[in-house]
Amino acid sequence: MVNQKIERLLAQVQKPGRYVGGELNAVMKDPREVDVRFAFCFPDTYEVGMSHLGMKILYSLLNEKAYIWCERVFAPWVDMEQQMRDHGVELFALESGDSLRQFDILGFTLQYELSYSNILNMLELAGIPLRSADRPGLEHLVVAGGPCACNPEPLADFVDLFFLGEGEEVDLEVVDLYRTCKKEGRSKREFLFAAAQIPGVYVPSLYTVTYNDDQTIAAVTPEEGVPAKVTKRLMLDMDRSYFPDKFVVPYIEIVHDRTVAEVFRGCIRGCRFCQAGFIYRPVREKSVEVVNQQCFDLCSNTGYNEISLSSLSTSDYTALHPLLDRLMEWTKEDKTSVSLPSLRVDGFTDELTSKIKTVRKSGLTFAPEAGTQRLRDVINKNVKEDELMKTVNMAFSGGWSTIKLYFMIGLPTETLEDVAGIAELGQKVVNAYYANPDKPKGRGVSVTVSASSFVPKPFTPFQWEPQDTIETLRQKQKHLVRSVTSRKVTCNYHDADTSFMEAVFARGDRRLCAVLEKAHALGCKFDGWNDYFSLSKWREAFAACGVEPEFYANRRRSFDEVLPWDHLDYGIRKEFLIEECQRAYADTTTPNCRESCSACGAACFKGGICHEAR
Amino acid sequence: MRPVRIWFRKVGTARYISHLDLNRCMARAIHRAKIPLWYTQGFNPRAFLTFALPLSLGVAGERESVDIKLDDEGTMTDEEIIARLNEALPDDIPVFAVTEPVMKPGKIAYASYELTLDPEGRDAEETAGRIAALLQSETLVVPKHTKSGFVDFDIRPYLDHVRVFTDNGQVRISAILPAGSTMNVNPTLMLDAVKAELGLDLYAQIRRTDLYDENLKNFA
Numbered sequence: 001m002v003n004q005k006i007e008r009l010l011a012q013v014q015k016p017g018r019y020v021g022g023e024l025n026a027v028m029k030d031p032r033e034v035d036v037r038f039a040f041c042f043p044d045t046y047e048v049g050m051s052h053l054g055m056k057i058l059y060s061l062l063n064e065k066a067y068i069w070c071e072r073v074f075a076p077w078v079d080m081e082q083q084m085r086d087h088g089v090e091l092f093a094l095e096s097g098d099s100l101r102q103f104d105i106l107g108f109t110l111q112y113e114l115s116y117s118n119i120l121n122m123l124e125l126a127g128i129p130l131r132s133a134d135r136p137g138l139e140h141l142v143v144a145g146g147p148c149a150c151n152p153e154p155l156a157d158f159v160d161l162f163f164l165g166e167g168e169e170v171d172l173e174v175v176d177l178y179r180t181c182k183k184e185g186r187s188k189r190e191f192l193f194a195a196a197q198i199p200g201v202y203v204p205s206l207y208t209v210t211y212n213d214d215q216t217i218a219a220v221t222p223e224e225g226v227p228a229k230v231t232k233r234l235m236l237d238m239d240r241s242y243f244p245d246k247f248v249v250p251y252i253e254i255v256h257d258r259t260v261a262e263v264f265r266g267c268i269r270g271c272r273f274c275q276a277g278f279i280y281r282p283v284r285e286k287s288v289e290v291v292n293q294q295c296f297d298l299c300s301n302t303g304y305n306e307i308s309l310s311s312l313s314t315s316d317y318t319a320l321h322p323l324l325d326r327l328m329e330w331t332k333e334d335k336t337s338v339s340l341p342s343l344r345v346d347g348f349t350d351e352l353t354s355k356i357k358t359v360r361k362s363g364l365t366f367a368p369e370a371g372t373q374r375l376r377d378v379i380n381k382n383v384k385e386d387e388l389m390k391t392v393n394m395a396f397s398g399g400w401s402t403i404k405l406y407f408m409i410g411l412p413t414e415t416l417e418d419v420a421g422i423a424e425l426g427q428k429v430v431n432a433y434y435a436n437p438d439k440p441k442g443r444g445v446s447v448t449v450s451a452s453s454f455v456p457k458p459f460t461p462f463q464w465e466p467q468d469t470i471e472t473l474r475q476k477q478k479h480l481v482r483s484v485t486s487r488k489v490t491c492n493y494h495d496a497d498t499s500f501m502e503a504v505f506a507r508g509d510r511r512l513c514a515v516l517e518k519a520h521a522l523g524c525k526f527d528g529w530n531d532y533f534s535l536s537k538w539r540e541a542f543a544a545c546g547v548e549p550e551f552y553a554n555r556r557r558s559f560d561e562v563l564p565w566d567h568l569d570y571g572i573r574k575e576f577l578i579e580e581c582q583r584a585y586a587d588t589t590t591p592n593c594r595e596s597c598s599a600c601g602a603a604c605f606k607g608g609i610c611h612e613a614r
Numbered sequence: 615m616r617p618v619r620i621w622f623r624k625v626g627t628a629r630y631i632s633h634l635d636l637n638r639c640m641a642r643a644i645h646r647a648k649i650p651l652w653y654t655q656g657f658n659p660r661a662f663l664t665f666a667l668p669l670s671l672g673v674a675g676e677r678e679s680v681d682i683k684l685d686d687e688g689t690m691t692d693e694e695i696i697a698r699l700n701e702a703l704p705d706d707i708p709v710f711a712v713t714e715p716v717m718k719p720g721k722i723a724y725a726s727y728e729l730t731l732d733p734e735g736r737d738a739e740e741t742a743g744r745i746a747a748l749l750q751s752e753t754l755v756v757p758k759h760t761k762s763g764f765v766d767f768d769i770r771p772y773l774d775h776v777r778v779f780t781d782n783g784q785v786r787i788s789a790i791l792p793a794g795s796t797m798n799v800n801p802t803l804m805l806d807a808v809k810a811e812l813g814l815d816l817y818a819q820i821r822r823t824d825l826y827d828e829n830l831k832n833f834a
Contacts, residue, residue, distance in 0.1 A: 002627055008817050010630055011672055017635060022627025024643075024704045251631040251639055251704070303646030303702060335645075335659065 001028075001097040009083040017252035018046035019080060021072075021094030024249040025301065027059070028095060029069040031102075035179045038062055038070040039093050039103040043118035044111075044528065046074045050248070051256035053310060054146065055109060058167055060244035068175055071095040071103075072248075075118045076125070078526070084125060091125035100126035105141045105178060107171075108159070110148035113505035114498060114528040116155060119144075120520040123158070130517060132160045132205060138181060138188045143174070149202075150232075150279050151458040151565040154505050156204035157513035160188075161195055163202075164568060165232030165279075166265070168242050170200040196226045200233030202568065209510055209564075215551060217509060217562040231569040232279070236607035238265065238286045243294050246301035258306035258339075259298040261291050263323070266608065267312035268593035270600075271369070272380045272584050273411065275457035276312055278577075279570045281600060282608030283593055288323045295327060305336045314340045315347020316594075324355045345383045348391045353398055363402035364395050370411060371421025377587045378413050380580075385425070392429050397438035402446045403429055409476045409493070410454040410468035412584060419476045422449055423483035423491065430488045448490045451480055453499035457506050458565045459572055461580035464557040467503040469550075470496045497535040501527065503553035509564040512552070514545045573601035615652045616684050618692075619715040620699065624675040626706035633668040639707070640680055647698035650690065652683035666719045666833065667793060667825060670800060673727075674821040679833075681715055716834040723828040725793035727801045731785040731816040738780040741814065745785060746778035748811055749804065756806045769807065772799045785816070793825065 002010070002020045010016035031037060040059055042049030049055060055072070062070035071093035076084060084091070090099035100106060106128070108119050123130050128140050135142070144155065145163030152162040163170050174195055181191040196203040206226045210218040222228050235241035243262070250257070266283035267276065286294075295307050307327070311317065327338055338356055345366045368383055370376045376383060392403055407422045426449040433445035453473050456465045468476070473496035484491045505512060519541035526532035542549050557563065559578050566574075576599065583590060590598050593609050603610035624636070631639065640663055644651055653659035664681040684690065692712040699709045733741045748754070751770065758767035775790035791799040801820055809815045825833035 002630070007819075011817075016630040016671065017632070020627040020630045022704055022706050024702075249639075249642065249704075251628070252635050253638065300646065303642030303644075305642075305645055335653070 001095065003097045005087070005089055006092065006097055009080065009087060009089060012083050013079045014077065015252060017250075018074065019076065019094070020251075021097070023251055024303075025246045026072075026095055026248050027063040027070070029063075031069065031096065031098070033066075034069040035067040035182070036069075036105065036175055037103045038068055038175065039073050039100055039106045040070055041073040041100075041106055041108045041119075041122060043075050043108060043115040043122060044526075045077055046250070047252070047254040049074045050250050050254045052109070052111065053260050053262065054167070056244055056247045056260075057242065058107075058171060059248070060246070061168060061242050062171065062175065064242075065172070065175075067179060069095075073100060073106075073122070075122055075526070078532070081121075081125065090127050091122055101128060101140065104139060104182065105143060105175065108142070108144040110144050110146035110152075110155075112528060113148055113154075113502045114533070116505060116516055117520050117524040117527050119155070120158065120516060121525045124520070130520075131157050133157070135160075136188060138178075138186065138191055141178065141188070141191075145171070147275065147279060148506075150275070150568060150570060151507065152202065152204065152568075153209075153510050153564040154508040154512040154516060156510045157517075159204070160192060161201055161203050163233070164200050164230055165570070166234045168235050170198060170233045173198050174201060193225070199231060202230040204510075207567065216557075217564060219562065220564075220567045222567075229567055229569045232571065234280075234284075234605060235265075236284065236605065238262075238284045239290045245294070245297035247298060249302045249304070256308065257304075258308050259295060259302060259304040260308050260310050261295045261298065262286065263291055263309050263311045263314060263317045263320075265311070268316055268609065269313060269382065270380055270580075270590055270592060270598070271382075272378070272461040272580055273369070273408065273454060273457075275460050278459045278572050278600075280312070281571060281593075281602035282605060282610045284608040285318060288319045288326055291323055292326045296330065299334065299336055305334070307331070307336060307338045308341050309338065310341055313344055313347070315344050315352070318594075321351065321355070324352075328355065345391050346387045348394065350394060350398070353394075363404055364400050365404040365406065366391065367406035368425065369406065369408050370414075370418060371407060371423070371425050372418045374587055375411060375414060375418045375421070377589050378584045379411055380584070380589050382589055382592065385428070388425070389428065389432055392432055393436055396433050396436045396440070396445075399440050401433070401440050401443045402448075404448045404450060405429070407449060407451045408454045409451045409480065410473050410499075412454075412462055412465050414476075416476070416479050419479045420483040422451060422480055423485070423489065425449070426484065426489040426491070427486055430486055445488055446490065447488060448492065449480075449484075450492050450494075451477065452494040453496050455499055455503045455506055458563070459570050459577070461577045461584055463507065463563065463577065464559060464561075464581065466556045467500065467553045469554055470500050473499070495530060495533075498527065498530070498533050500549070500553055501533075501535070501538055504549045505552075507564070508552050511545075511547055515541050515547050518544050571600075571602045571604050573599075576600045616686075616688060617681055617715050618684055618695070619679050619681050619713050620695070620709055621677060621679050621711040621713065622699075622703075622707055622709045624669060624678050624707055626674075628704060628706035629669075629672055629674050632671055633665065636707075637663055637665070639704070643699055643702040643707075644682065647695075647702040649682070649695060649698060650684055650686040652685040664719060667722050667725070669822060670802070670820075672820070673801075674819070676821055676823045677825065677833075678822075681719070713834070717827060720795065721827045722794040722825050722833055723792065723796070724790050724826040724830060726788070726790045726823045726826070728821045728823055729787040729789070729801060729804070729818045730781075730820075731787070731805075731818045733783070733785055734816065736814075738783050738785055741816075742778050742780045742785045744812055745787070745808055745814075748808065749773050749776055749778065754807050754811075756803050756810065758803060767803070769799055769803050773804070776804075790826070790830070
C-alpha cells in the first residue's frame with residue numbers, strides 16, 4: 001500500500017514498483033485484529049528478495065495463522081534511501097506501508113555475508129536501535145535465520161535470536177511464545193530465556209565468549225539453564241512439510257520470475273567446499289505426486305508459465321523422469337515450460353534434454369569447479385574430464401554452441417598448474433566442438449570459463465583452511481588469463497576483494513560486531529553489489545576497531561581450536577569433517593550418500609536418505 | 615479468432631508499474647484466467663496484447679484498454695471474461711468492460727487528464743488563480759524530453775481545453791491534451807511550467823480519464 005508520504009518520494013526514484021506492494025496474492029489484514037505483526041526483512045533489493053523461495057514459504061506459513069500478519073520489507077535502493085532520509089520517511093513494510101517501528105518482530109534472512117551491512121542500515125532507516133542491548137522492551141524483537149545463521153556470531157550483538165536450520169516449525173513456535181509473553185506482559189529477558197529452550201533457537205546474549213591471548217576463542221559458556229549446544233531444526237517428511245499454494249506475483253520483473261517447486265532438500269554429493277552440501281543434510285525428497293500438485297497449484301494461482309524444479313542438484317532427484325512425465329501431462333496443454341536450474345556434468349542426458357524442450361539454446365552452464373582431476377578429487381567434486389567431454393559433445397550434437405564453465409580459484413592445495421588447467425579444460429571443450437561431426441552448421445563455439453574465489457565456510461571440511469590472500473588470488477587470476485590461448489575461450493573472474501570480506505564474516509566471531517557497526521557508520525551498504533563495495537572503507541572500520549581481518553580470512557586453524565560456531569550443532573560430526581579434510585589432502589574422494597554412508601552424523605536426525613535402503 | 619477490447623483501470627499501486635510490466639502482468643492474468651487466447655502459429659507461440667496508449671509511470675488510468683484475440687468461437691461471454699480476469703488480476707487493475715473494438719488505437723488523438731495539486735499550506739484559490747493565469751499567457755516554453763535530448767517546446771497552443779479550479783482546498787486542473795503517436799503533450803509539462811515560472815513545486819496526483827479521436831469522440 002502506498003500512503004501519501006511514500007507516494008511523494010516515488011516520483012524521484014528508479015523502479016518505484018519496488019516500493020508499493022499491492023501485488024497479486026499479497027496478504028492484507030487488519031492490524032487491529034492480529035496479535036503479532038511480523039516484518040520479514042530481506043537485506044537486499046526487492047528483485048533479489050522476491051526471488052527467494054524461503055521467503056515465499058515462510059510468508060505464507062506465518063500468514064496462515066489468523067493472529068499473525070507477516071509483511072515484506074526490502075532494502076531500499078540508494079536513490080530511495082536518500083529520498084527517505086531527506087524527507088524523514090522511516091523504512092516501511094510493503095503491505096501496510098507502516099513503519100517497521102509498528103512491528104513486534106523483525107525477521108531477517110541471512111543468505112550471504114555481504115548483506116550484513118544492509119541489515120544495520122535497514123534497522124537504522126526504521127529508527128530502531130541497532131544493538132539488542134539498546135532495545136530493552138519486547139517490541140522490535142530482531143530475529144534471523146537462513147544459511148548464514150550457522151555462524152551467527154558476527155551479528156550476535158544486533159540480533160536477539162537466531163533460528164538454526166529450517167524454519168517451518170520453529171518460527172511458529174517462537175512467534176507463539178512471543179504472543180503469550182506479550183499478552184502476559186513478560187520482559188524481553190523472560191521471553192528470550194524461554195525461547196532458548198526451544199530446539200533450534202540460539203539466543204547469543206545468553207552465551208559468554210572468552211578469548212585466549214592469541215585471540216582464538218577459549219570457551220563459549222552458556223548461562224545456567226540454557227542448552228550448551230543448539231541443534232538445527234529440519235523437516236523430516238518433506239511431503240507433509242508446509243509449502244504454499246500461491247506466491248506473491250510481482251508487478252515488476254524480478255531475478256527469478258517463475259514458479260519454483262522444491263524437489264528435495266540436502267545434497268548427496270558432499271563437495272568439500274560447499275556449505276549447503278553439509279548444513280542441509282540429510283537428503284529428503286518429495287514424492288512425484290506432491291511436487292506435481294504443488295506445481296499445478298502454484299501455476300494456477302500465479303499465472304506463471306514457467307516452472308523451475310529447484311534443489312541443490314536437481315539431476316540427483318531419484319524420480320526426475322517420472323516427475324517430468326507427470327508434469328508434461330498438463331504443462332504442454334497449458335503452454336508452461338519446465339526448467340532445471342542446476343545440472344551436474346553427469347546429469348545432462350539426451351533423455352533429459354528431449355523432455356525439457358524449452359531449455360533455451362542460448363547456453364549451457366556446468367560447474368567442474370577445478371581445472372585438474374587431482375584438484376577435483378581434493379574437493380570431492382566427483383566429475384571426470386571424460387564425463388564433461390561426453391556431456392559437451394552431447395550438447396554440441398543437440399545444437400548448443402555456447403558453454404559456460406564455472407570454476408573456483410584458491411582451493412586448498414591448488415598450484416599454478418591447476419589454475420592453468422582451467423584454461424586447458426576450456427580449450428579441450430573448444431577442440432571437442434570442432435572434432436564433433438554433428439556440431440551446429442556454420443556456427444563458431446563460445447566457451448566461457450568463469451572463476452570465483454574460494455571462500456572457506458563453517459561446517460565444511462575446509463573450515464580450518466586459510467583463504468588465499470587477495471594478492472595471491474590476483475596472481476592466480478592473471479595466470480588464468482595468460483593461460484588462455486584461444487579467442488574462443490572467454491575468461492572472467494570474480495573480484496577478490498569481496499571474496500576476502502565474505503571469508504572474514506563467514507568465519508568471524510563476535511569481535512566483528514563492532515567492525516560491522518563502524519563500517520555501517522562509514523556508509524557501507526550493498527556490499528554484494530560491486531558498485532557499492534568499498535574495501536578501503538571496510539579496512540578503515542577494521543583499523544578503527546583494532547581488528548585484523550586477515551586473522552579470520554587467511555589464518556590456518558588447528559583442528560583443536562574452538563571455532564566460533566562449535567556450540568551450534570548441524571548434525572555433522574566434527575571428526576567427520578576432520579577426516580574429510582585429511583582425505584582431501586590425500587587426493588581421496590568420498591562416495592556420495594546414495595552410494596554408501598560415510599557416517600557424517602546426519603543420521604542422528606532419524607530420517608531422510610540416512611535411513612533409506614540403498 | 616475474434617478480437618476483443620478489455621477495459622480496465624490502472625490505479626493505486628498499479629500506477630507505479632511500467633508499460634512493459636503491465637504487459638507481462640496482463641499476459642500472466644490472461645493465462646491464469648484461462649481465457650482462450652489465440653496464439654501466433656510460429657515456432658515460439660506468442661499471444662498478441664495491444665494496449666491502446668501507454669501511461670506514464672505514476673499516472674492513474676480510468677479508462678485503459680488492451681486488445682486481445684480469442685480462440686473460442688464466441689463462446690465465452692463478456693461477463694465471464696470480466697469475472698475471470700478480475701479474479702486473476704491484482705486489485706488495483708480492475709476490469710470493468712469487454713467490447714468489440716470499434717476504433718483502432720492509432721486513431722487516438724487526445725486524452726483527458728485530472729490533476730490534483732496540493733497547495734501545501736498556500737491559499738488554494740490564490741494558487742489556482744496564479745496557475746490559471748500562467749496557463750493562459752501568450753507563450754509557455756518548457757524543456758521537453760525527446761529522442762534527441764531536451765528541446766524548448768511551447769505548450770501554450772495545446773492548452774485551450776484546460777480548466778483550473780479548486781476543490782476541497784486542493785487545486786485541480788482538468789485538461790484535454792494531444793495524445794497518441796503523432797503528437798503527445800504530457801500533463802507534467804504544465805507542472806514543469808508552474809515550477810519554472812511560478813516557483814511552485816507542487817505534488818500532483820494525475821489521472822488520465824479518457825481517450826479521444828481527432829474529433830474528440832470517445833475512444834471505443
